[in-house]
Amino acid sequence: MIKKWFKNIGPGTLVAAAFIGPGTVTLCTLAGVNFGFSLLWAMVISIAATIVLQEMAARLGIISQKGLSEVIREEIQNPYIKQFLIILILIAIVIGNSLYEAGNISGGVLGIETVVGKKVIAFGSISINLISILIGGIAFVLLYVGNYKFLEKILVSMVLLMSISFLVTAILTKPNLVNVFKGMFIPQLPENGLLTVIGLIGTTVVPYNLFLHASLVKEKWKNASDLPLARKDTMISIVLGGVVSFAIIIAAAAIPSTQIQNVSDLAVGLEPLYxxxxxxxxxxxxxxxxxxxxITAPLAAAYVVKGSLGWDVSLKNRKFRMVWASILILGILFSSLGVKPIQIIKIAQIANGLLLPLIAGILVWVMNSKKILGNYTNTKTQNFIGLCILAFSIFLGLKSILKVINVF
Structure with a gap:
């Protein structure tokens, strides 16, 4: 039974691995510390929206046997609109993922440093974090192997490890289950909680995951008969990712301190209590x-570039490897040297704020194309839910942009 489950689960777990990064972990920590269980409902909405959009991306990948960026390049006829979209996507995904990669590596570093302390070498005025290089090296080796099944097994194992770690931690805090369920199903908005709600949703419904999922499912499944497996994989994996987010918020709610800024602080704060x-x-x-x-951020960027530029290449192709290697190297540099390119981060956030509603809108449009999907287009219910998510993502994008440019 378990062996069969492991055989059929896959691309969805990579999507969960992508959205449960250090940024999500930190934001969930702050949500729990500052607002207790009161924002758990935002995660319920986030997980539901993610399942709907990722199911569409998976269905598109299996039926068309194309990634989302390939469909955009091939199906949009107006050359100016096509060029604008491709440029915007490349800027948001490639530049954005380079910067997020630094955060991903830095998050892994925090985890190790919580146990072993800092490992830094100084060359004059320059300090290099050795753990950043170690984590970047591990990611490089796993990506360079270029074997999808191997990569899938590694990530499934890591997601399960992550899930168990955070879930057990939450259980150790012995939360009040009645209050947990109230937080999940009775929406309330505490003072100063709006931006945290936007952040929780924005870190879960991730634009690059729509590209990643559509590209990955065709590595594993080739026929419409595989759709039930893909849907089950998507639902189980994303719910599992949601459980991680819930567990972090619940664990963080047990600490009555506003001095906690990330999950590393939370780990230290929980130690004397639990x-x-x-x-x-x-x-x-x-x-x-x-x-x-x-691993997933550079991989997603490489798939986006591959589809946008029309490359017919495999994971082991030199051009494909050059894209993810560039993203990874930039991430290692930013992380190990402590570089904080604020202006570039602002540009990346603005681009991603625009990208989510844009990509969600294109995805809903594509999912109604008989030419691409035949009998597997969206139902009226799926369209309604998709349009509701689109409307909210426009609101989310505007709030994100206004926040970045200090208008909000």
């Missing part, structure tokens, strides 16, 4: 979150 085990469990979970996202 024992040394909680510290190590959180450290392992953060390391797993960092390493899984450090």
């Amino acid at each position: 024992g040394t085990a909680s510290k190590y469990l959180l450290a392992i979970g953060l390391f797993a979150a960092g390493i899984t996202s450090a």
Whole structure:
């Protein structure tokens, strides 16, 4: 039974691995510390929206046997609109993922440093974090192998490890289950909670995951008869990712302190209350979150470039490897040297704020094309839910942009 489940699960777990990165972990930590269980409902909405959009991406990949960026390049006829979209996507995904990669690697570093302390070498005024290089090296080796099944097994294992680590930590805090369920199903918005709600949704419904999922499912499944397996994989994996987010919020809610800024602080804060085990469990979970996202962010960028530029190449092709290697190397440099390119990050956030509603809109449009999907187009219910998500993503994108340019 378990062996069969492992055989059929796959691309969805990579999507979960991508959205449960250090940024999500940190945001969930702050949500729990600052607002207790009161924002758990935002995660319920986030997970539901993610399942709907990722199911569409998976269905597109299996039926058309094309990635989302390939469909955009081939199906949009107006050359100016096509060129604008491709440029915007490349800027947002490639530049954005380079910067997020630094955060992913830094998150993995925090996990290890919680246990072993800092490992830094100084060359004059320049300090290099050795753990950043170690994590980047692990990600490089796993990506360079270029075998999808091998990569899938590694990431599935890491996601399960991460899930168990955070879930056990949450259980150790002995939360009030009645209050947990109230937080999940009775929406409330505490003072100053709006941006945290937007952040929780924005870190779960990730634009590059729509590209990644559509590209990955065709590595595993080739026929419409595989759709039930893909849907089950998507639902189980994303719910599992949601459980991780819930567990982090619940664990963080147990600490009555506003001095906690990330999950590494949370690990230290939990230790005197719940024992040394909680510290190590959180450290392992953060390391797993960092390493899984450090693999998926460069991989997603390479798939986007491949589809946008029309490359017919495999994971082992030199051009494909050059894209993910560039993203990974930039991430290692930013992380190991502590570089904080604020202006570039702002540009990347603005681009991604625009990208989510844009890609969600294109995805819903594509999912109604008989030419591409035949009898597997969206139902009226799927379109309604998709349009609701689109409307909210426009609101989310505007709020993100206004926040970045200090208008909000």
